[in-house]
Amino acid sequence: MTLDSDRDEFRVGDMAPLYEAAARAALSAGVRLELGTRYVGRRGDVYTLDGPHGRRQVRARYVVGADGARSRVARDLALDRNDHLLVGAEEVFTVPGASEPPAFHCVLDPSLAPGYLAWVVNDGRHAHVGVAGYAHRFPHGLRRAMERFVRTAPGLAGVERPGDVERRGGPIPVGGLLRRISCPRGLLVGDAAGAVSPLTAGGLDPCLRLSDHAADVLDEALRSGQASVLDHYDGAALRASFRGRLALRQGLAQVRTPIAATAAFALLRTPVGRAAARRVLFGDRSFPTPAGPAAVSPLPARPGAR
Known part of the structure; x- marks a missing residue:
């Protein structure tokens, strides 16, 4: 969709x-x-x-x-x-001369990312490819899920994955x-x-x-x-x-x-x-503007899915 x-x-x-x-x-x-x-x-x-x-x-x-x-x-x-924590992993690498427009691909597959999703963000300069979910529900562990997704990730047609890849990972509250x-x-x-x-x-x-x-x-x-x-x-x-x-x-x-x-x-x-x-x-308002004597000045609304 x-x-x-x-x-x-x-x-x-x-x-x-x-x-x-x-x-x-x-x-x-x-x-x-x-x-x-x-x-x-x-x-x-x-x-x-x-x-x-x-x-x-x-x-x-x-x-x-x-x-x-x-x-x-x-x-x-x-x-x-x-x-209440998820665990996730992500690879980030340069996309040289990308031909596809920037897009954020979300993949809902409980066998791949139980309780959350796998994703590809291709902004035309870098690709962010990741998987996250509940640690105890990964069928074969997060590492195997990440390896599986990298091979089939959408939105990277014609993109050659370089040898120099930044890897991130950890718990997500x-x-x-x-x-x-x-x-x-x-x-x-x-x-x-x-x-x-x-x-x-x-x-x-x-x-x-x-x-x-x-x-x-x-x-x-x-x-x-x-x-x-x-x-x-x-x-x-x-x-x-x-x-x-x-x-x-x-x-x-x-x-x-x-x-x-x-x-x-x-x-x-x-x-x-x-x-x-x-x-x-x-939608806007990814985080509410605090209220009270020590509140910050109102900030412009920002999209809620960041």
Whole structure:
């Protein structure tokens, strides 16, 4: 089934340049950047880091957990943690002289991607080919599913896969924004906070939006000297906007056989089904605008499937 939008819909993150640009901006603002360093744990307001020169301890008024779907910071601050996870893998490679127009191909096949989908994004410069699903439901494991899909992936006709391929993988939280994502000692952002679409598993846009809100809240807390300002960083208030997508996530999780997927497609091809699919893929508001005393200024709406 083909769906066309009247506007550009999907932004594909070229992550290495994004990381480099963010690092330059942070350094210019006075941030001390330490690469190859991980968070180990906390005791009071003392935090242990493990880096190239061994372990050391630092003191901090607030800590921000941006450490992924299985956040250690969330554990140590007694905040909510993700318990509804997919696992995914993706290959990214250059597409030289692509002749096909940019497209986002989604493949619903429970034997290949149980509870989610396989995808190909060919933007005319790079191809992103991936598979994700519930870890315990892959018949022969994620690696085998990825190998199988790469051989038959749509949208890459005439494209020769180069030897230099970037590979990514890891857990994807799809349980919606967590309720308790802040406390007087710090807060969570990105995957650690569950800021990922429960249905489409798009995380880049929600991560940036929630991080803007976090920066404003922390700025006010530091300027006022009042840790209570972090109460405005409330996941429960924002989570209400994800009810529909959480319900759809539960529905997609129940599609367990190719026969069920075929039946679902029969419904999607109806006028009502196509309208629903367009709303999911092309609708605005991928992440709600936070409200409250420390809210960020309203941001322009962005498509909801990123």
